[in-house]
Every structure is written in C-alpha cells, then in structure tokens.
Amino acid sequence: xxxxxxxxFLGDAPDMLAAKVAIGIRDWRPENAVGQxxxxxCGADLGLAEMxxxxxxxxxxxxxxxxxxxxxxxxxxxxxxxxxxxxRMGYDLAAGLHNLLRDEGDLVAAAQTYGGTLHDVRVPTxxxxxASGVKRTGKRCLAVxxxxxVGKMYTAMAMERDMTARGMKATFRATGQTGILITGHGVPxxxxxxxxxxxxxxxxxxxxxxxxxxxxEGQGSLFHVSYSGVTMALIHGGQPDALILCHEPTRxxxxxxxxxxxxxxxxxxxxxxxxxxxxxxxxxVVGISVNTxxxxxxxxxxxxxxxxxxxxxxxxxxxxxxxxxxxxxxxAL
Amino acid sequence: xxxxxxxxFLGDAPDMLAAKVAIGIRDWRPENAVGQxxxxxCGADLGLAEMxxxxxxxxxxxxxxxxxxxxxxxxxxxxxxxxxxxxRMGYDLAAGLHNLLRDEGDLVAAAQTYGGTLHDVRVPTxxxxxASGVKRTGKRCLAVxxxxxVGKMYTAMAMERDMTARGMKATFRATGQTGILITGHGVPxxxxxxxxxxxxxxxxxxxxxxxxxxxxEGQGSLFHVSYSGVTMALIHGGQPDALILCHEPTRxxxxxxxxxxxxxxxxxxxxxxxxxxxxxxxxxVVGISVNTxxxxxxxxxxxxxxxxxxxxxxxxxxxxxxxxxxxxxxxAL
Numbered sequence: 001x002x003x004x005x006x007x008x009f010l011g012d013a014p015d016m017l018a019a020k021v022a023i024g025i026r027d028w029r030p031e032n033a034v035g036q037x038x039x040x041x042c043g044a045d046l047g048l049a050e051m052x053x054x055x056x057x058x059x060x061x062x063x064x065x066x067x068x069x070x071x072x073x074x075x076x077x078x079x080x081x082x083x084x085x086x087x088r089m090g091y092d093l094a095a096g097l098h099n100l101l102r103d104e105g106d107l108v109a110a111a112q113t114y115g116g117t118l119h120d121v122r123v124p125t126x127x128x129x130x131a132s133g134v135k136r137t138g139k140r141c142l143a144v145x146x147x148x149x150v151g152k153m154y155t156a157m158a159m160e161r162d163m164t165a166r167g168m169k170a171t172f173r174a175t176g177q178t179g180i181l182i183t184g185h186g187v188p189x190x191x192x193x194x195x196x197x198x199x200x201x202x203x204x205x206x207x208x209x210x211x212x213x214x215x216x217e218g219q220g221s222l223f224h225v226s227y228s229g230v231t232m233a234l235i236h237g238g239q240p241d242a243l244i245l246c247h248e249p250t251r252x253x254x255x256x257x258x259x260x261x262x263x264x265x266x267x268x269x270x271x272x273x274x275x276x277x278x279x280x281x282x283x284x285v286v287g288i289s290v291n292t293x294x295x296x297x298x299x300x301x302x303x304x305x306x307x308x309x310x311x312x313x314x315x316x317x318x319x320x321x322x323x324x325x326x327x328x329x330x331x332a333l
Numbered sequence: 334x335x336x337x338x339x340x341x342f343l344g345d346a347p348d349m350l351a352a353k354v355a356i357g358i359r360d361w362r363p364e365n366a367v368g369q370x371x372x373x374x375c376g377a378d379l380g381l382a383e384m385x386x387x388x389x390x391x392x393x394x395x396x397x398x399x400x401x402x403x404x405x406x407x408x409x410x411x412x413x414x415x416x417x418x419x420x421r422m423g424y425d426l427a428a429g430l431h432n433l434l435r436d437e438g439d440l441v442a443a444a445q446t447y448g449g450t451l452h453d454v455r456v457p458t459x460x461x462x463x464a465s466g467v468k469r470t471g472k473r474c475l476a477v478x479x480x481x482x483v484g485k486m487y488t489a490m491a492m493e494r495d496m497t498a499r500g501m502k503a504t505f506r507a508t509g510q511t512g513i514l515i516t517g518h519g520v521p522x523x524x525x526x527x528x529x530x531x532x533x534x535x536x537x538x539x540x541x542x543x544x545x546x547x548x549x550e551g552q553g554s555l556f557h558v559s560y561s562g563v564t565m566a567l568i569h570g571g572q573p574d575a576l577i578l579c580h581e582p583t584r585x586x587x588x589x590x591x592x593x594x595x596x597x598x599x600x601x602x603x604x605x606x607x608x609x610x611x612x613x614x615x616x617x618v619v620g621i622s623v624n625t626x627x628x629x630x631x632x633x634x635x636x637x638x639x640x641x642x643x644x645x646x647x648x649x650x651x652x653x654x655x656x657x658x659x660x661x662x663x664x665a666l
Contacts, residue, residue: 131559133590190528197527197562222565225612226464229530229566236558257466263611274604278593279558 002094002119002184005031006065007056008046010038011079013068019044021096022067024182028157028172032184034059039078044068053086063119065181066095075104083107087116094119096177121180122188124200131198131237133279138208141330142240143218143289144272146263148227148255150248151291151319152218153179155326158318159244160215162327169212173204175234179217189219189230197230201237213330216240222271223263224254235272239280242330243272245313248291249303265311286329288315335427335452335517338364339398340389341379343371344412346401352377354429355400357515361490361505365517367392372411377401386419396452398514399428408437416440420449427452429510454513457525457533464531464570466612471541474663475573476551476622477605479596481560481588483581484624484652485551486512488659491651492577493548495660502545506537508567512550522552522563530563534570546663549573555604556596557587568605572613575663576605578646581624582636598644619662621648 008022016023025033026046035051038044051059064086066079075083075097083093087110093101101107101118111118141159143152156172157179163170172179174186187200205214216238220227245268254260269285276283288307292300300317308315314325341355349356358366359379368384371377384392397419399412408416408430416426416434420443426434434440434451444451474492476485489505490512496503505512507519520533538547549571553560578601587593602618609616621640625633633650641648647658 133558133587133593135592190526192527193523194525194527194530194563194566195523195560198559222608223611225466225569226531227528228569228608228611229562229564230527231562232555232565233527233562236561254466259468260466260611267607271604271607274600275555275561278556278561278596 002181003062003092004184005034005061006063006094007051007053007061007091008033008036008048008067009064009082010036010042010044010046011066011068012039012041012076013044015043018069019046019067020069021178021181022046022065024178025065025067028161028182032182034061039082053082053089053091057089057091061091063092063094066093066097067181075099080104080106084110087111087114090114090116092117092119094121094181096121096181098122121177122191124188124192126203128187128192128196128200128203130195131202135280136202136205136207136239137210138212138214139241139333140205140214140216140238141242141244142216142234142238143244143246144231144235144268145218145221145246146223146265146268147221147248147251148224150246151289152246155244155246155289155318155323156215156217158323159327159330162323163213163330166327166331168327168331169209171212171214173214173216175201175204175217175219186217189234190227194229197233198237201234205238218246222268225257225260232275235276236279240276240283241280242284242286242333243276244287244289244326245269245285246289246291250294265307269311284333285313286333287326288313289326290315290317292317292320335514336395336425337517338367338394339396339427340384340386340394340424341366341369341381341400342397342415343369343375343377343379344399344401345372345374345409346377348376351402352379352400353402354511354514355379355398357511358398358400361494361515365515367394372415386415386422386424390422390424394424396425396427399426399430400514408432413437413439417443420444420447423447423449425450425452427454427514429454429514431455454510455521455524457521459536461520461525461529461533461536463528464535468613469535469538469540469572470543471545471547472574472666473538473547473549473571474575474577475549475567475571476577476579477564477568477601478551478554478579479556479598479601480554480581480584481557483579484622485579488577488579488622488651488656489548489550491656492660492663495656496546496663499660501660501664502542504545504547506547506549508534508537508550508552519550522567523560527562530566531570534567538571551579555601558590558593565608568609569612573609573616574613575617575619575666576609577620577622577659578602578618579622579624583627598640602644617666618646619666620659621646622659623648623650625650625653
C-alpha cells in the first residue's frame with residue numbers, strides 16, 4: 001500500500017512518452033496527485049501545479065512517485081540528490097523502474113536514516129497463497145486480449161470510472177506496475193513465482209458485496225507464447241463473471257513475435273470462455289473493446305458495427321467512444 | 334547440473350512412501366545411484382548396496398542426495414552430523430526439501446569450508462530468458478493431464494526408456510524437483526517467476542537433431558485453477574509436436590479442489606491442442622495415458638479399449654501395460 005497523495009517526479013524525461021506512469025496517475029487518479037516536480041531539462045509537462053518538495057509536503061503529499069521511465073536503467077546522480085532530499089523531508093519513494101530503489105545504497109541509507117519507505121512496485125511485497133479455487137462473493141470482470149498491449153488496462157480503468165459515475169460499486173484491481181502506481185496497491189503479477197500466480201489474484205480480489213464489481217487488470221494474452229501462463233492464472237485466479245474481449249485489428253503480428261499472426265476475436269472467445277467457466281461456470285463474454293487508434297473515425301465505426309453484428313456483442317473503443325456500451329452489458333448481467 | 338553418480342541418503346524415513354525421490358532415482362536412473370546410506374531407525378530400504386560415506390566415495394559417488402521427504406520441514410540434528418561429514422569428505426549435497434539446505438548456517442559454513450556445493454532443486458539457479466517463440470529444431474512431446482498427479486512424469490520417463498531401448502533419440506526434460514534429482518538437471522518450473530516460465534522451457538529444451546525427441550515433464554493441468562498458468566507456459570514454451578493426454582478416471586474431484594469436478598479427455602484435447610498449435614501448428618494429440626491403479630485388470634483393459642475407440646487414439650497405462658503403444662505413435666509421426 002503506497003501512501004497517497006503523491007507528488008509526481010518527472011525528472012529529466014525527454015518527452016511525454018517517457019512520463020507514461022505520471023500521465024496515468026493524472027488521468028485516472030487525479031485526486032492522488034498534488035502536483036509535479038521537474039528537473040531543469042525536463043521535456044514533459046503534465047499541466048499540474050509545479051511544486052518544490054516543500055510545496056508538495058504543504059499540499060499534503062506523502063509519497064514522491066517516480067513517474068518517468070529512465071533511460072539505460074540508471075538512476076542518475078541528478079535524480080539522487082532530489083530523492084535523498086525528499087526522504088530527508090519525510091517523503092516515501094515509489095517507482096516501477098527496472099533497477100530497484102532498494103538496490104541503491106544511498107537511497108537505502110537515507111530511507112533508514114529518515115524512516116521513509118522505498119516502494120519498488122515491480123517486486124511482490126506480500127506472501128501470496130496457492131489458489132484455493134473457492135468461490136468468492138461479489139462480481140468480477142476481466143479483460144482478455146488477442147495480444148499484449150491492446151488496451152486491457154485502459155478498458156478496465158475506463159469502465160471503473162464510468163461505473164462509479166453511474167453509482168455502481170466498482171474497484172480497479174491493478175496487476176501491473178503502472179496500475180499499482182496509479183492506484184497505490186495491487187499485485188505485480190509478472191514478478192510472482194509460478195505456484196502463487198492464481199493465488200495472488202484471489203488475494204487481490206477477495207470477497208465483496210454481491211453488487212460490487214472488481215475490474216481486474218488483464219495481462220498478456222492466451223495467444224502470446226511469452227506470457228500466456230500469466231493470463232491463464234488471471235482467468236482462474238480471477239474467477240471472472242464477465243469477460244471483455246480486447247483487440248487491435250491493424251496489428252500485423254503478435255507483439256514482439258514476428259512469426260506469430262494475430263488470432264481472431266472468435267478464437268479468443270472460444271478459448272477463454274471455456275477456461276473461465278472451469279473456475280466460474282456462470283462466466284459470460286459480455287462485450288468487445290477495440291483499440292482503433294490506427295483507424296479513421298469512419299473505419300473504426302464501420303469495424304465496430306461489423307464485429308458487433310458478427311459476434312452478437314456490444315463493441316466499442318472506450319478511449320474514442322466511451323465505455324458505456326460495456327458498462328451497460330455489465331449492469332444487465 | 335548436479336554431479337553424478339549419487340549416494341542416496343534415506344535418513345530416518347519411516348517408510349517407503351517417504352523415500353519417493355530415492356525410489357525414482359533407483360528406478361529411472363539406476364546408473365546414477367552407487368548405493369544407499371541410512372540412519373539406524375530407517376524404515377525404508379531400496380535394496381541397493383548399503384554404504385558408509387567412505388564406501389560411497391570409493392564407489393565414485395560425487396553427490397549425497399537427500400532422497401527422502403522430511404517430516405515437519407526440519408532438517409534434524411541426526412541428519413546434520415552426517416551431512417556435514419559428507420561435505421568434509423568432498424561430497425556435494427542435493428535436496429528438494431521445503432526448507433533449503435542453503436538456509437542452514439552450519440551446512441553453508443561446511444560447504445564453504447570444504448568447497449562443496451549445496452543444490453536446492455526447488456530453487457531456480459539459472460537466469461532464464463523471456464520466451465522468444467522462435468521455432469526450435471528437433472521434436473518435443475509433452476504430457477498434459479485432466480488433473481495434477483495423474484502420471485505425467487511417469488509417462489514421459491517410461492516413454493524415454495522405451496524409446497532409448499528401441500534406438501530412438503530421446504531425453505527426459507525435468508520440470509519438477511523429483512525429475513531434477515533423478516536426472517541431475519532441469520527447471521523447477523513452479524518456482525520460476527511468471528514472466529520467465531515459458532522462456533525457462535525454451536532454455537530447457539534447445540535446438541536438437543531433427544530425429545531427437547525431448548520428453549518434457551508436464552506439470553499441473555489446464556483445468557486445475559491453482560496451477561493452470563504453469564501448464565500453459567509448458568505448452569507454449571515447450572512447442573510440442575506431440576501431446577499425450579493423461580487421465581485418472583476414478584477421481585471424484587480435482588486434486589485438492591473438492592468443488593471442482595474432473596473434466597473429460599475430450600475437453601482436454603479440445604482445449605490443449607488449439608493452444609499448442611499457436612506455438613506449433615503441426616502439433617498433434619498422439620495418444621492417451623491412463624492411470625488405472627484403482628481399477629481391476631479387467632476394468633482397466635475395458636476402459637482403455639473403450640476410450641481408445643471413442644477417441645480414435647492409442648491408449649495404455651504405461652505403468653501396468655508398458656508405453657509401447659505411445660512410442661509407436663511418436664515413431665509414426
């Protein structure tokens with residue numbers, strides 16, 4: 001559990017792309033971000049209040065979040081001075097970098113000296129159980145994709161926001177580093193030991209009110225040979241009542257796997273649903289989320305209409321056209 | 334890589350059940366075991382030559398293997414004296430215990446003092462890559478089950494032995510602690526971090542001769558919600574050319590999951606094969622291995638005949654009736 005709210009550290013990010021994590025926090029949990037703090041040569045700007053460390057503290061910030069992907073895996077000395085000063089002033093630090101805060105001797109020393117906590121969200125912190133498979137109360141929705149990086153996190157985040165706006169009970173459950181930094185807690189599933197993967201998702205999504213929806217963040221794809229085991233554990237540990245199928249139709253091959261062609265939405269439905277029904281016989285596929293970023297508006301709308309008719313399911317691009325159709329489908333379950 | 338041959342330490346095993354690992358080594362790699370060494374109150378006997386540590390060394394043993402499951406997770410002082418003496422005499426130690434050799438200070442000290450190695454086969458020792466999905470040369474066979482503990486390891490071991498006897502090229506590839514201790518190497522897949530599961534199997538089963546078969550040890554089941562992610566990673570990392578379906582027909586529910594009924598062999602075929610064909614479009618289901626230990630001979634034969642006719646596949650219990658039918662099917666591919 002990372003203490004909120006945050007001050008967002010953008011460091012010397014060369015551009016907005018490098019500030020993806022900070023952008024996610026600003027967009028999905030604006031109440032978690034009191035402002036931004038940047039080094040002189042920073043090329044990213046979130047449009048948040050520019051603050052010093054002291055101003056961040058005065059605004060209530062508890063944690064300085066490194067909201068930027070660093071280059072070359074090195075935490076530079078330019079960062080270090082500011083991070084150590086933050087610890088001295090009483091901040092915790094949180095990061096999802098490849099190289100860990102806890103592996104930096106001077107940060108560890110400062111954290112011990114000043115009583116701060118270093119959160120490396122790539123590393124599991126809890127002891128997870130082996131999955132029991134016992135049915136939990138409450139409802140769960142999981143986005144599964146024909147490939148990695150097709151919009152599964154975005155879909156769950158957008159649906160959570162729109163469900164909350166409608167007065168439905170919904171909680172986004174983070175399973176990756178970006179989601180964990182955005183919400184302050186979750187399971188870094190790709191770093192969990194194999195035997196405990198499904199159990200970590202049971203732990204992440206415990207019993208809840210009958211009318212409460214956990215919107216579990218998807219990972220990988222059953223069709224992506226590098227990460228399919230992670231997806232499988234999400235399907236069985238998550239016990240979803242509802243699956244959303246995610247797709248990016250213009251992709252020429254599976255992400256990072258040039259020899260692997262994309263599978264169809266029908267294949268995804270026919271593969272994921274029977275597997276999900278092992279853990280939850282009532283599970284249904286309720287809708288389709290299409291990432292249409294590489295299509296014109298006319299092409300996107302035509303594609304969504306075609307796929308919706310073909311598969312007899314609501315279909316939308318939640319980024320472009322909102323997630324209402326998908327939320328309607330959940331509400332109707 | 335654990336140095337062979339071994340001297341098998343049976344400790345104070347109360348009975349043969351507790352000596353499962355040692356029995357596996359004796360049965361499947363008799364050339365790896367020069368003899369057995371026991372404490373006075375040992376209730377297990379492998380029928381191997383009874384040896385002192387010195388006699389084991391004289392017979393060429395390089396590693397003392399703890400071939401027994403300890404009670405209560407404690408390495409007793411009665412064991413310790415002998416293990417430290419073994420290290421002093423030049424042995425390495427190997428174990429698959431829940432509590433690790435490396436967590437015992439006196440064993441670590443003795444290993445450092447005398448230059449021995451402590452092999453905890455539950456713990457991955459190599460840095461595994463993320464799976465690339467690139468097609469490897471050589472052929473691979475994977476046993477998949479309707480449940481855990483239905484005979485997948487036994488099936489692969491028996492087929493490897495019978496293939497070798499026929500002059501076929503075959504290598505058992507261990508993915509669990511027992512298999513690793515038996516053969517001296519492998520990947521403890523259930524302890525590998527999620528992101529590297531499929532990659533660890535690519536690493537375990539590299540390019541090989543076109544007519545060479547890797548017999549990859551299966552783990553878990555696509556239908557067992559606690560471990561299905563591990564099975565998924567084996568299917569995609571293994572790129573099998575051939576699947577063997579494993580089943581134990583008398584089981585009332587999934588192992589350790591009272592609320593989960595057993596799935597059918599047809600469901601296993603229809604689930605596993607399309608997933609395997611993602612990584613290897615040429616993959617085929619070639620046969621069925623049935624664990625008939627709880628059936629009479631007449632019932633077992635009738636069941637095998639029925640299931641073979643129903644699914645148009647060779648079916649046998651390799652423990653009871655040999656694996657020839659399955660090896661024939663591989664040879665015919």
